[in-house]
Amino acid sequence: MNTTxxxxxxxxxxAALGWGGVRPAAQVLASGGAAPSEGLLFASRHAVHAxxxxxxxxxxxxxxxxxxxTSEIIKDMVEVCHRIHNVPDIPTKQNIKWIWETHFxxxxxxxxxxxxxxxxxxxxxxxxxxCDNPPCVRVCPTKATFQREDGIVMMDFHRCIGCRYCMAGxxxxxxxxxxxxxxxxxxxxxxxFPTRTKGVVEKCEFCAERLAEGKLPACVEVSRGAxxxxxxxxxxxxxxxxxxxxxxxxxxxxxxxxxxxxxxx
Amino acid sequence: MYxxxxxxxxxxxxxxxxxxxxxxxxxxxxxxxxxxEKPRMAKECVENVEYMxxxxxxxxxxxxxxxxxxxxxxYHSSFTHQxxxxxxxxxxxxxxxxxxxxxxxxxTSVAVSPYCWDCHVDPKGVKQ
Numbered sequence: 395m396n397t398t399x400x401x402x403x404x405x406x407x408x409a410a411l412g413w414g415g416v417r418p419a420a421q422v423l424a425s426g427g428a429a430p431s432e433g434l435l436f437a438s439r440h441a442v443h444a445x446x447x448x449x450x451x452x453x454x455x456x457x458x459x460x461x462x463x464t465s466e467i468i469k470d471m472v473e474v475c476h477r478i479h480n481v482p483d484i485p486t487k488q489n490i491k492w493i494w495e496t497h498f499x500x501x502x503x504x505x506x507x508x509x510x511x512x513x514x515x516x517x518x519x520x521x522x523x524x525c526d527n528p529p530c531v532r533v534c535p536t537k538a539t540f541q542r543e544d545g546i547v548m549m550d551f552h553r554c555i556g557c558r559y560c561m562a563g564x565x566x567x568x569x570x571x572x573x574x575x576x577x578x579x580x581x582x583x584x585x586x587f588p589t590r591t592k593g594v595v596e597k598c599e600f601c602a603e604r605l606a607e608g609k610l611p612a613c614v615e616v617s618r619g620a621x622x623x624x625x626x627x628x629x630x631x632x633x634x635x636x637x638x639x640x641x642x643x644x645x646x647x648x649x650x651x652x653x654x655x656x657x658x659x
Numbered sequence: 660m661y662x663x664x665x666x667x668x669x670x671x672x673x674x675x676x677x678x679x680x681x682x683x684x685x686x687x688x689x690x691x692x693x694x695x696e697k698p699r700m701a702k703e704c705v706e707n708v709e710y711m712x713x714x715x716x717x718x719x720x721x722x723x724x725x726x727x728x729x730x731x732x733x734y735h736s737s738f739t740h741q742x743x744x745x746x747x748x749x750x751x752x753x754x755x756x757x758x759x760x761x762x763x764x765x766x767t768s769v770a771v772s773p774y775c776w777d778c779h780v781d782p783k784g785v786k787q
Contacts, residue, residue, distance in 0.1 A: 403774055542730065585748050586749060
């Protein structure tokens with residue numbers, strides 16, 4: 395075909411016009427999902443139906459008192475969580491964890507320096523932050539991980555194909571991959587909760603299955619008051635009262651993930 | 660017809676292989692519906708028997724999606740007018756206590772292997 399310069403310029407300008415129209419639509423579809431109305435396709439939120447006994451909230455959040463936490467309490471929290479959710483204990487680097495004890499400086503990379511008072515907490519507890527802007531949800535190609543309207547970042551284990559994009563996306567290391575069949579490594583299987591299979595990613599779900607029955611998350615129940623859980627949107631909720639009472643920090647807030655697990659310092 | 664011999668031989672071989680399942684089964688006993696263990700405690704299921712027999716797999720898939728993705732944990736049955744928890748372990752297996760004598764019986768005889776039990780737990784099968 396004999397293309398003249400005039401023809402080429404005509405085509406190029408039409409294409410540019412077309413792209414200009416398409417782009418805003420693409421932005422709407424792929425937007426971050428920081429507000430429920432944003433993101434029609436990629437980071438939209440799932441409405442949650444609440445049963446008659448369910449605990450409900452506009453935005454679930456957790457507040458952890460780093461000064462009240464002891465290694466013993468954390469051990470109880472980890473034990474109960476991993477027991478009721480059939481989390482295996484694999485004695486290698488391929489272990490699975492939903493909630494775990496870690497050093498203070500591993501929790502707060504940006505906030506710890508060498509001149510802190512001697513009595514500052516040395517340990518803390520880490521779990522999924524149930525971010526307002528969860529990177530794991532944005533990168534999941536099958537929507538196996540998704541965000542509910544009440545803020546809980548859920549896993550649909552049935553849909554997970556084990557691509558581990560979410561693990562790359564999560565800056566907090568909150569997700570674990572099943573490199574092998576977990577069942578042989580579960581000390582005592584709790585029949586009420588499913589186990590996982592090889593090739594599936596798993597993480598904390600803020601005990602969504604317990605909230606549906608009207609119970610608080612299991613770790614909160616055994617925390618002896620060191621962890622409170624409630625509705626961030628309700629000024630009278632225990633989390634808002636705890637946040638109003640003391641100074642609090644979140645893990646790596648500069649990343650823009652908007653974590654909803656707060657640490658009182 | 661060119662290559663008559665080759666074509667006819669080929670056709671004959673094809674027909675023999677295609678009909679293998681039919682003539683191989685001549686004289687064998689007909690398929691017998693497996694005898695299932697009925698629940699001792701309950702008289703009726705969440706829906707009528709015919710519906711459950713035909714649609715339980717679709718129903719379980721629906722339950723799965725509704726519970727996990729929409730947080731709808733309750734099933735309102737128009738058959739018994741009762742509410743049930745949408746749960747394999749907590750509802751189905753409560754009455755059908757023996758997975759081996761209920762689920763597996765049919766699944767084995769029709770050679771399907773649903774992967775429910777790769778994750779979901781049969782309380783009877785929990786061994787220490």
